[in-house]
Amino acid sequence: MGLLENIAVVGQAALDAFDQVNEAQELEKIRVEYLGAKGRLTELSRAVGSLPPAERPQAGQAANQALKAAKQAYQTAQTKLGATKTQGVALDVTLPGRRHQLGREHLISRTMTEICGIFERLGFTVVEGPEVETDYYNFEALNFPADHPSRDMQESLFVGDKLLLRTHTSPVQIRTMEKQKPPVWIVAPGKTYRRDDDITHSPMFHQVEGLVVDKGISMADLKGVLSAFATAFFSPDTAIRLRPSFFPFTEPSAEVDIACVLCGGKGCRLCKGSGWLELLGSGMVDPALYNFVGYDPREVSGFAFGLGVDRAAMLKYGLANIRHLYESDLRFLEQF
Ligand code: PHE
Numbered sequence: 001m002g003l004l005e006n007i008a009v010v011g012q013a014a015l016d017a018f019d020q021v022n023e024a025q026e027l028e029k030i031r032v033e034y035l036g037a038k039g040r041l042t043e044l045s046r047a048v049g050s051l052p053p054a055e056r057p058q059a060g061q062a063a064n065q066a067l068k069a070a071k072q073a074y075q076t077a078q079t080k081l082g083a084t085k086t087q088g089v090a091l092d093v094t095l096p097g098r099r100h101q102l103g104r105e106h107l108i109s110r111t112m113t114e115i116c117g118i119f120e121r122l123g124f125t126v127v128e129g130p131e132v133e134t135d136y137y138n139f140e141a142l143n144f145p146a147d148h149p150s151r152d153m154q155e156s157l158f159v160g161d162k163l164l165l166r167t168h169t170s171p172v173q174i175r176t177m178e179k180q181k182p183p184v185w186i187v188a189p190g191k192t193y194r195r196d197d198d199i200t201h202s203p204m205f206h207q208v209e210g211l212v213v214d215k216g217i218s219m220a221d222l223k224g225v226l227s228a229f230a231t232a233f234f235s236p237d238t239a240i241r242l243r244p245s246f247f248p249f250t251e252p253s254a255e256v257d258i259a260c261v262l263c264g265g266k267g268c269r270l271c272k273g274s275g276w277l278e279l280l281g282s283g284m285v286d287p288a289l290y291n292f293v294g295y296d297p298r299e300v301s302g303f304a305f306g307l308g309v310d311r312a313a314m315l316k317y318g319l320a321n322i323r324h325l326y327e328s329d330l331r332f333l334e335q336f
Helices: 004-020 024-036 040-050 056-090 106-121 171-179 219-233 289-295 308-317 322-326
Strands: 131-132 158-160 164-166 184-195 204-214 238-247 250-259 276-285 299-306
Touching: 004 024, 004 040, 004 056, 024 040, 024 056, 040 056, 106 184, 106 219, 106 308, 171 184, 171 204, 171 238, 171 289, 204 219, 204 276, 204 308, 219 238, 219 250, 219 276, 219 299, 238 276, 250 299, 276 289, 276 308, 299 308, 308 322
Parallel strands: none
Antiparallel strands: 131 164, 158 164, 184 204, 204 299, 238 250, 250 276, 276 299
16 A cells, blocks of 8 residues: 555544544544554654655645644544533532522611511601711700700711711601601611720611600600510510619600619629619600700600610620621621
């Protein structure tokens, strides 16, 4: 068999082999057999050089064509096997599924929703007010006279002339009463800001304000509503007590404590031996406020309260440091 014929036969054999192969390892063997450094086609094209000069051009051309066709067949086979391989992976039903990370509400949002939910079931409506507040709503209309020492505790984060980050949610009391006639039964959740920073205080924190103005509302209603809240939020046997206090916008005013969540009132480290934990500020709406909003103090009376959400969450879940709530550490947040 002459070289020319040999090239034709081996070239065709290579094409057939590449065409039929269906396994990557086998493909590599065939490549080496025909196209490797000592492959059959490689050797044949090398042999062209030892032919008499007159025969070389034709044989050379045939060898080049056979090599080119074989290389192309090799690439085609490679693509085919490669594609099959990827398809196999995509269809591998034995692989574990890809889990979608489900987000969840932050503990503070959840606590806020839970608190508002309890008051909604008691007949309250949820309203909101701005976080950047005017001096008028944050102080003046709440009966804090200008330059009065009662402002000292709260006068803090001003962002302009008579414009500040609200120090409590109480301004929503005024905004609500300006907008609607009694009866008023509202709670107002939101962010509040003060120049405070230690393990139980953060410069930004959350409150839920409550306001009731209706006919014949007394301090008994205040105590009844807050007691109902404490038992719903903490546990069914949570006792509360009222302690005399002062706020410019309530008269009389009361601090509301709950029986210690840890010792139940016996006295422990958490409650510093007193058996009680401070929960919120409250009181009967000072009639002076009614003059600011145009209500008639002879017609209506009411009570208000301001509850620290962060504080409530810390008590309920036994958190030692308020900062845990703001560090966005999933190891902490995922526990709730
Ligand atoms: N606004 C008061 C505070 O931030 C709490 C409060 C609200 C007291 C309503 C009485 C009535 O401390």
